[in-house]
Amino acid sequence: MIKYTLKCNNLHQFESWFRTSDDYEKLNNEKMLSCAICGSKSISKSLMSPSVSSKEKKRTKETLDTVPSKEQKLIKQLKKEVEKNCEYVGDNFEKEARAIHYGDSPERSIYGKTTIKEAKSLYEDGIPVTPLPWVDRKTN
Numbered sequence: 001m002i003k004y005t006l007k008c009n010n011l012h013q014f015e016s017w018f019r020t021s022d023d024y025e026k027l028n029n030e031k032m033l034s035c036a037i038c039g040s041k042s043i044s045k046s047l048m049s050p051s052v053s054s055k056e057k058k059r060t061k062e063t064l065d066t067v068p069s070k071e072q073k074l075i076k077q078l079k080k081e082v083e084k085n086c087e088y089v090g091d092n093f094e095k096e097a098r099a100i101h102y103g104d105s106p107e108r109s110i111y112g113k114t115t116i117k118e119a120k121s122l123y124e125d126g127i128p129v130t131p132l133p134w135v136d137r138k139t140n
């Protein structure tokens, strides 16, 4: 797993996990990534990758030709990882994330549903939030 610091076109920064650097490229090309704060899909890596060899450029081209089912498979794998390592808290995500942050709840990794407003409020309180490509957002 690789952790990238990503930023959106509104300059919000957030962190997200990927299995490989190719996974990041694929998900971003498919517009599967969105900003944790404002929901923007114009996402880029905050730090430039150290180097891009001609071999990697060729692979990127091949990536663009792959069928969407491959992305679905990838998301499924990532989902499995998260479900194995994190606790699902459903609609209580904001409350639980805050409780863990302030020590009112045992420290652990959680995932669940949140609105853009709730995610923004967590972010402003310094609580890290990572968007997942498959979890539906709560409706406001």
Ligand SMILES: [Zn+2]
Residues within 6 Å of the ligand: 008, 009, 010, 011, 012, 035, 036, 037, 038, 039, 040
């Ligand atoms: Zn944003």
